[in-house]
Each structure stands twice: as C-alpha cells, then as structure tokens.
Amino acid sequence: MRVRGTACAVAGLTLVVAIGCTGGDDEAAPAPEKTATSAQPPTTTTAAPTPSPTPSEKPVHPVSLPALMAKRHQGSDLRLGTVLARTGAYTSYRVTYESNGLTISGLMNIPRGKVPFPALVLAHGYIDPAVYTTGRGLAREQDLLARNGYVVLHTDYRNHAASDDDPDNDINLRLGYTEDVIGAALALRDSGRPEIDADRLGLLGRSMGGGVVYNTLVVAPGLFDAAVAFAPVSSRPDENIDHFQRSDDDPLVAEIDAEYGTPEENPTFWREVSPRTYVDRVTEPLLIHHGTADDTCPIVWSEQMATALSAAGKRVELRRYQGEGHTFYPRWAASMDATMDFFSRHLR
Numbered sequence: 001m002r003v004r005g006t007a008c009a010v011a012g013l014t015l016v017v018a019i020g021c022t023g024g025d026d027e028a029a030p031a032p033e034k035t036a037t038s039a040q041p042p043t044t045t046t047a048a049p050t051p052s053p054t055p056s057e058k059p060v061h062p063v064s065l066p067a068l069m070a071k072r073h074q075g076s077d078l079r080l081g082t083v084l085a086r087t088g089a090y091t092s093y094r095v096t097y098e099s100n101g102l103t104i105s106g107l108m109n110i111p112r113g114k115v116p117f118p119a120l121v122l123a124h125g126y127i128d129p130a131v132y133t134t135g136r137g138l139a140r141e142q143d144l145l146a147r148n149g150y151v152v153l154h155t156d157y158r159n160h161a162a163s164d165d166d167p168d169n170d171i172n173l174r175l176g177y178t179e180d181v182i183g184a185a186l187a188l189r190d191s192g193r194p195e196i197d198a199d200r201l202g203l204l205g206r207s208m209g210g211g212v213v214y215n216t217l218v219v220a221p222g223l224f225d226a227a228v229a230f231a232p233v234s235s236r237p238d239e240n241i242d243h244f245q246r247s248d249d250d251p252l253v254a255e256i257d258a259e260y261g262t263p264e265e266n267p268t269f270w271r272e273v274s275p276r277t278y279v280d281r282v283t284e285p286l287l288i289h290h291g292t293a294d295d296t297c298p299i300v301w302s303e304q305m306a307t308a309l310s311a312a313g314k315r316v317e318l319r320r321y322q323g324e325g326h327t328f329y330p331r332w333a334a335s336m337d338a339t340m341d342f343f344s345r346h347l348r
Contacts, residue, residue: 063172063260064272068219069281073179074100075186078153078193080108084135088112090146094134095153096162099183105162106184107135107154109146110195118200118347119151121184121224123177125207134161138206140332145204148340151196155184170252171259173237173273178215181205185223200347204339206230207297207326211240213286214275214305221283226346228287228339231294231326234301235276235308238263279308285315287342289335291324317342 060066081094084107095108111117124137135142135154146152157177158166169176181203189198203224205213210232217227234240246253263270271277286309290302299320306318319338321331328335 061269061272063175064269065215065218065275065278066272068175068178068215071100071179073182073186073220074098075183075188076190078187078191087147092135092142092146094162097184097187099158099180099187102158102164102166102180104158104164104180104183105134105156105160107142107152107156109142109152111146111149111151113149115195116197117149117151117195118202118343119153119188119196119198120145120202120204120343121181121188122152122154123181123203123205123209123212124154124157125205125209129160132156132160137209138204141204141206141336144336145340150202150343151188153184153188155180171255173256175215175273177208177212178219181212181216182220182223185220201225202343202347203227204230205232208233210288210297211235211275217284217286218275218278218281221281224284226285226287226343228289228342229302230289230328230335231291231297232288232302232305233297235274235305236270237273238270239301276305276308279305279312279314282309282312282314285342285346286317287339288316288318289321289328289338290318291321291326291328291331293323294326296326 060070075097077096077098079096081096083091083093085092090109090111092107092109095106096103097106098104122138122141127137134156138154142152142154156163157180158164159169159176163180166176185201185203188196188201191198201224203213203216204227205211207230210229211234213227213229214232214235216223234243241253241256260266260269288302288306290297290299292299302318306316309316319335321328321335324331
C-alpha cells in the first residue's frame, strides 16, 4: 500500500554506510536519446513481497535503522529555481526542497508533452562534497530518462552543493542521505505540480546511491513503486568501512570505532545498521545491475543482497554484465533499456 501525504511515519530503517566508491561515479559521456539492445534476462527473480513487520517497541540506538523507521519524516516545499538547460524534450532546473528540517538542493528535468509524468528520484554515487556541484554524477541517466517521459529529481544530499550542512552526518554513518531521498519523494508528492504524477514514483541509485536505495526500501516501504540500483555498495556497513576507509587509514574510522565499537565488540549495533537485517520489510520490486569486472564494488555484494531478498520472498532481479566495470560504459545502453522496461512495467 502506498504511503501518502507530506509526512511519512516510517517503521524501519536499514543503513548501508554510504562510504565513497571513489572514481567512476562522476557523470560520463552524453547519452543518446534512445537506448539500443536489451540487457540479459534476470538471474534472480522472486515472488511477490510480504507485508512488513511492525517495528520493535524496545529502545533503539539513535543511529540505527530502527531509529529511522520510527522517525516521522518530512518532505515539502519543492521549489524550481534557475533554468539550467532547455532542450526539445525537457527543461532542466535547479531546485530546492525541505527534508526533515534541512533545505536540500538538486536538479529537476521536466519533460515536454502531455502531463502528468511519472517521477523518479536519483541518488548519486560518492563524489567528494568539496568538489561536488549540483546534479553531478548521473548526467546520462538524467538526460535519457527525461527524454523518455519521466520527471527526474536528482538530489544533491545534505552537505553537497547548495544544501544545508549536517555536521554529524559522517559520524552518523551518512544515514542523512537516506532521509534526503525520502524527503525528495515526499516533496514530489506534496508539490501539487501538474507535471508530476504523485502516484507513480520510482527510485534509482548508483554505487553509494545504490546503498541509499537499500536503506530507503527498508526504512520507508511503500513510498516508491519500484527501485533500481547500479553497482551498489555492500549491504553491510562494516564491510564498506573496511573496503573504502579502513584500508586508506581514514581518521574517521577511529572515531566510528570509538563511538560504536567494532563489529566484534558491538555486533548488535552493526546488525541494526545493515539493510540486509531488515529485508523482510521491503515491499517494492528491485532491479540490480552489476558488472562482473567491477573492482570498486565487487559483484558478490549484489549477489549476497539479492540472495537475502530472494530468501525473504521479495521481488528482486540481479542482472550480471560480463566484463563490465564500475562505470557501465560498454553496456550502459543495454542496462538502461532494461531499466526503462522495468520502470515502464511498474510505474505506468
């Protein structure tokens, strides 16, 4: 059942630590107006979802998925600003919206044609906030999806571009990015704009943003109608920390260890920040794309999450792309054909 209104009282959060997949998450070459070949058939498909459970009444850690589940999320006041570009297919705007008390910036592409259009929220991968600029990271997807009749809202996240700052976001395992995606969906619904069909919402995330997709599906089941993750990070935050930060001697790791303990010292905390712990809450169909040659986010991470979702009876498709790396250059057109077919089936 769809969640409606400008506030969403969600019952459960999963956290994939949104640790930076460095390199390859920036925007790539301009996209063609249509894609060509279709992706290979899904390698994992499961049955229809089951109802999500009620969150526990026991006290929860304030930095945890259960804490996000219990939070009453707010998203509103979507405002169009400067026109960034006009094409024959769509107009691109700078935008802002409110998310749980913060103003978040972003980019929105609004197609030309008969309204209303289904809407997609885009969650970008890791780009150093010090160099990040509005809308960066998913330029190909923004263009192609708008040309194919979707309103596209690309969120910058807090601490990025013109968004408000959240000084605790990193030590809080960047859970705020998940709040900003939830806020984006609620702001789309609240906007009242004639171009937006508030009953047809999809979510797409890449790399770190794929982890945000996992989080959102477990924190706010029913908020979106369908979701797609490209080359996502691990669904275990401790694994992401080890892979991306501990190996680089990031000083933040010592702070995290001191604040929460290691997985060996405090296994309960780390279970409660992993979306894999809460896959039984997912209600939306999920499509995962991953290349077999991805040396940034290993494909085994997607295989493990797909297996967990499948075992819980959820609708998940994992598409493997032989020889494809993290950036999805050779097989990007095929992956986007599959993506648009997926959204067409679930949003139209």
